[in-house]
Amino acid sequence: MSAELGRLLREVGAVLFDFDGPVCSIFAGYPAPQAAAELVDVLRRRGIDVPPDLASEADPLEVLRRTGAAGDYGVTRAVEDALCAAERRAVETAEPTPYGREAIVAARQAGMQVAAVSNNSAGALTAYLAAHRLTGHVSPVVGRAYAEPTRMKPNPEPILRAVRAVSLPANRCVLVGDSLTDVEGARAAGIRSIGYANREPKVRALRAAGADVVITSMGELARSLVALDSHGDSAER
CATH class of the missing domain: 1.10.150 (DNA polymerase; domain 1)
Structure with missing residues (x-):
């Protein structure tokens, strides 16, 4: 795993996943x-x-x-x-992101808490997680506030809701997201961020927005989390 990513993961106890991007492409079959x-x-x-x-x-x-x-x-x-x-x-008809599921499972196996924080509705997230046998791995599930779009990311409120639910200090949580609103929301909430960029222009944009680490495959995150678990880091959490 990259030293930078591994170092960040050793410093946190909870991974918050954005949904559309890191976990799946929600509108893959319904544009x-x-x-x-x-x-x-x-x-x-x-x-x-x-x-x-x-x-x-x-x-x-x-x-x-x-x-x-x-x-x-x-x-x-x-x-x-x-x-x-x-x-x-x-x-x-959402298309799972390659290694998105593996990253979630690896985070749990490494002893971390895993949450979902999304601008999509909680009902959609819950349905997807159930269909892909991930319900037991992800809690809480924080979706968009009903009919209050100003409370969507980059507003830090949904991120802070997840942070409170996992009962860890903000500086021990990291958000994995693929958009500028994820990185901006994470910074406003006082937590770390891992930018997921599946296209080169996104790499530059997420870095410029202040992501702590940028990955180009969720496989990088999954492998890093597996390496943490195999080295016994989870015992410290």
């Missing part, structure tokens, strides 16, 4: 642009005049953010409900 377009249709059915840039938005989470920023809670709830339903459908 995110399709889900976003369906949310835009919800707005139109509500009589909302949708601007062109929002009409062409490919990220359903961004549609929710923009809706919330408009300030009509009833409309935000309608979009939230539609997004929760879309995510529940999406996890049925």
Whole structure:
């Protein structure tokens, strides 16, 4: 394992995983642009005049953010409900990230606590974890606050909820995430971060955002955690 990654892992007792990216590609079989377009249709059915840039938005989470920023809670709830339903459908065809499951299992075997912290809905996370026999490995599961998109990462609140649930100091927790919002949220929460970059431009972006370590495969993390366990580091946790 890389010395930098191994050193970080020896200093923490809990690994918090972002969901879409490190664990799976949630919209692999149900494309995110399709889900976003369906949310835009919800707005139109509500009589909302949708601007062109929002009409062409490919990220359903961004549609929710923009809706919330408009300030009509009833409309935000309608979009939230539609997004929760879309995510529940999406996890049925989500594509597991190579070595994502192995990293979760290895973290538990190394004596670490494992949590999920996501801007996706908790219902979608729970359904995926159950389908992939991971429910017993991951607790707590912290999803997006209902119809309050300002509380999504990079807001540190969901990360801090997970930190409180694992009952460890913030500096003994690390978040594994693939987006700038993950790294920014981790820094705001006072915890470490491992950036997962499956494309070269992401490596530079995550490093620039302040990720403590950047990996290009979840296999790197899984192998490092296995090495920790084999060296008996878990006994110190």
